Amino acid sequence: MKKRGVFVFLVCIFICFNFFTAYGGTRVIGKAIPSDVVVEMNGVLMPSYAVNGEIGVIAEDLELCGFTVEYNNDERMLRLDYQKENQIITQSMLSDQIKLVTLNIYETDVKVNLSCGEAETEISSYNVGGETIVLVKDIGVFADVVWSDEKRVSVVMIPISNWTIDLPCRTFDDTLPLTEGVSHFTISMKKQQDGTWYTEAENEKYFEMCTLSGGTRRDLELRFGFYYFESLNVNIGGLQKMLGPMINERYQKLIHKDTTFANEHMNLLIDGEKKNVIFVKEQGGNNHVDYVFRFEGTTKNLEDIETIEIKFG
Numbered sequence: 001m002k003k004r005g006v007f008v009f010l011v012c013i014f015i016c017f018n019f020f021t022a023y024g025g026t027r028v029i030g031k032a033i034p035s036d037v038v039v040e041m042n043g044v045l046m047p048s049y050a051v052n053g054e055i056g057v058i059a060e061d062l063e064l065c066g067f068t069v070e071y072n073n074d075e076r077m078l079r080l081d082y083q084k085e086n087q088i089i090t091q092s093m094l095s096d097q098i099k100l101v102t103l104n105i106y107e108t109d110v111k112v113n114l115s116c117g118e119a120e121t122e123i124s125s126y127n128v129g130g131e132t133i134v135l136v137k138d139i140g141v142f143a144d145v146v147w148s149d150e151k152r153v154s155v156v157m158i159p160i161s162n163w164t165i166d167l168p169c170r171t172f173d174d175t176l177p178l179t180e181g182v183s184h185f186t187i188s189m190k191k192q193q194d195g196t197w198y199t200e201a202e203n204e205k206y207f208e209m210c211t212l213s214g215g216t217r218r219d220l221e222l223r224f225g226f227y228y229f230e231s232l233n234v235n236i237g238g239l240q241k242m243l244g245p246m247i248n249e250r251y252q253k254l255i256h257k258d259t260t261f262a263n264e265h266m267n268l269l270i271d272g273e274k275k276n277v278i279f280v281k282e283q284g285g286n287n288h289v290d291y292v293f294r295f296e297g298t299t300k301n302l303e304d305i306e307t308i309e310i311k312f313g
Contacts, residue, residue, distance in 0.1 A: 026106060026107075027106060027107040028104045028105065028106060028107075029105055029106065029107050030051070030052070030104075030105035030126070031102055031103070031104065031105060032049040032050070032051050032056070032102065032103040032104075032105055032126060032128050032133055033049060033050045033051075033102050034047070034049060034050075034100035034101065034102065035047075035048040035049055035050045035055060036151055037050075037055050037150075037151055037152065037153060038094065038151060038152045038153075039055065039057050039136060039153055039155060040152065040153065040154045040155065041057065041062065041065040041139075041155050042065045042066045042082075042088060042155070042156060042157055043065075043088065043091065043156075044064060044065040044088060044090060044091060044092065044093065045091070045092040045093060045094050046058075046061060046065070046093050046094075047093060047094060047100055048136075049100070049103065049133055051105070051126055051133060051135065054135045054136070054137060055135065055136045055137075055153065056126065056133040056134055056135045056136065057133065057134065057136065058128075058131050058132070058133060059078060059080060059112065059125065059131070059132040059133065059134045060131050060132065061093060062080055062082075062134075063089070064088075064089040064090045064093065065088060065089075066082055066083075066084075066086040066087065066088050066157065067080050067081060067082050067086065068080075068081040068082075068083075068086060071110075076109050076110050076111060077110065077111050077112075077113055078110060078111070078112045078113070078125065078132055079112075079113045079115070080112065080113070080114045080115070080134070081115045081116075082115070082116045082117075082142070082157045082159065083116075083117070083159060084117075084157075084159050103128040103129065103133075104128065104129060105126045105127065105128055105133075106127045106128070106129060107127075108125075108126075108127035110125065110127060110132070111125070112124075112125040112132065112134060114134075114138070114139065114141075114142065116142035116143075116157055116158065116159050116160055117142075117158075117159030117160040117161055118159075118160060118161050118162050118215060119142055119160035119162070119215055121141060121142075123135070123138035123139070123141075124138055136153060136155060139155060139157075140155065142157060142158060142159075142160055143155050143156055143157045143158055144156045144158055158301075160215050160301060161215055161301055161302075162213070162214075162215035163213065163214055163215050163301065163302040164211050164212070164213040165211065165212050165213075165302060165308075166210070166211055167187055167189070167201075167204070167210040167211060167212055167224075167308075167310070168187055168199055168201040168204040168210065169204055169205070169207040169208065169209055169210040169224070170204075170205045170206065170207055170208055182203055182206060182238050182239050183238030183239050183241065183242050183313050184202075184203065184239070184242075184311075184312055184313025185201070185202060185203035185204055185206070185207075185239070185310075185312050185313065186200075186201060186202045186203070186309075186310065186311050186312070187199070187200075187201045187204055187210075187308070187309070187310040188200045188201070188307075188308075188309050188310075189307065189308040189309075190306065190307050191305070191306050191307070195303075203239075206226065206239070207224045207225065207226065208225050208226055208288070209223070209224065209225050209290075210222075210223070210224040210225075211223050211224075212268075212308065212310075214270075214297065214300070214302070215301065215302075220275060220294070220295040220296065220297040221292055221293065221294050221295070222268060222292070222293040222295070222310065223290060223291070223292050223293075224290070224291055225284065225288055225289060225290035225291065226288070226289055239313075242265060242312075242313065243280075243282075243291060245261050246259075246261055246262040246265070246266070246277075246280045247280050247281070247282045247291075248279050248280050248281065249279070249280070249281045249282070250281075250282045251282065251283055251284075252283075259276075259277045259278060259279070259280070262277040262280050262293070263276055263277050265312060265313060266293060266310075266311075266312050267309070267310070267311040267312070268293075268295055268308075268309070268310055269307070269308070269309040269310075270300065270305060270307075270308060271300075271305060271306050271307055272307065275295035275296050275297075276295060276296050277293055277294070277295055278294050278295060278296055279293075279294040280292070280293055280294070281294075
């Protein structure tokens with residue numbers, strides 16, 4: 001009987017160990033404290049926890065709020081995917097019968113991937129012993145987050161589609177003026193009631209192509225390029241001289257990581273909100289050179305954007 005008792009005890013230890021290590025480790029690194037803030041996630045009322053001064057919810061519970069929740073132990077990845085056609089299973093997870101308790105936060109190597117529409121990103125997470133807490137502010141990169149007061153926050157997911165819009169540039173009929181020292185350009189676009197764009201631009205005809213792409217927090221990119229014609233090189237000499245110090249990567253070779261000069265002279269505003277430059281690349285071939293400016297992203301779909309302004313120089 002004594003040996004049998006020892007065996008049962010060891011089995012229990014083994015089960016508990018695997019329960020915790022499936023989502024990470026057993027070393028306690030913090031606390032998740034029950035909060036009186038009510039989170040309304042896609043219309044579903046959820047209890048919340050305070051983690052390091054931020055409000056979070058149990059990630060696995062998001063399955064009741066229109067998310068697909070899947071864990072892959074081989075990848076050590078918890079995936080949270082929201083699509084607008086997903087079903088909302090309940091209207092409230094609040095209950096007077098259930099009292100939340102303070103949870104230990106355990107060290108973990110599990111990562112959380114959040115996707116919404118075509119957009120996705122990795123977000124912070126906290127292992128609380130078989131479940132995971134994610135922060136409202138991190139879910140908010142793909143959502144409309146509104147605090148109605150200090151005790152209630154509404155989170156409505158916004159499925160994001162990747163998009164690209166062609167900006168004004170040169171056409172084959174354009175005759176370029178022989179003006180030397182061009183070192184600036186501007187593009188201003190305003191959406192009209194019929195969905196078309198009213199555009200004003202200066203020096204845009206020096207570009208062979210110019211596009212702006214967005215849709216995710218990471219992939220807001222402005223691309224423009226030139227062909228190396230003798231007359232063009234004279235005209236855009238000032239522009240290329242200005243671009244030179246901004247380049248972080250030239251033909252797949254890292255030059256530097258500083259974006260201070262780029263942010264001083266390249267301004268992109270989406271609906272009046274300035275987006276900071278985070279990386280600049282120069283690339284090309286066949287007598288063509290392209291410049292790629294990466295900016296901090298926006299959670300807006302193209303149809304939700306009203307104005308685009310670009311000022312360089």
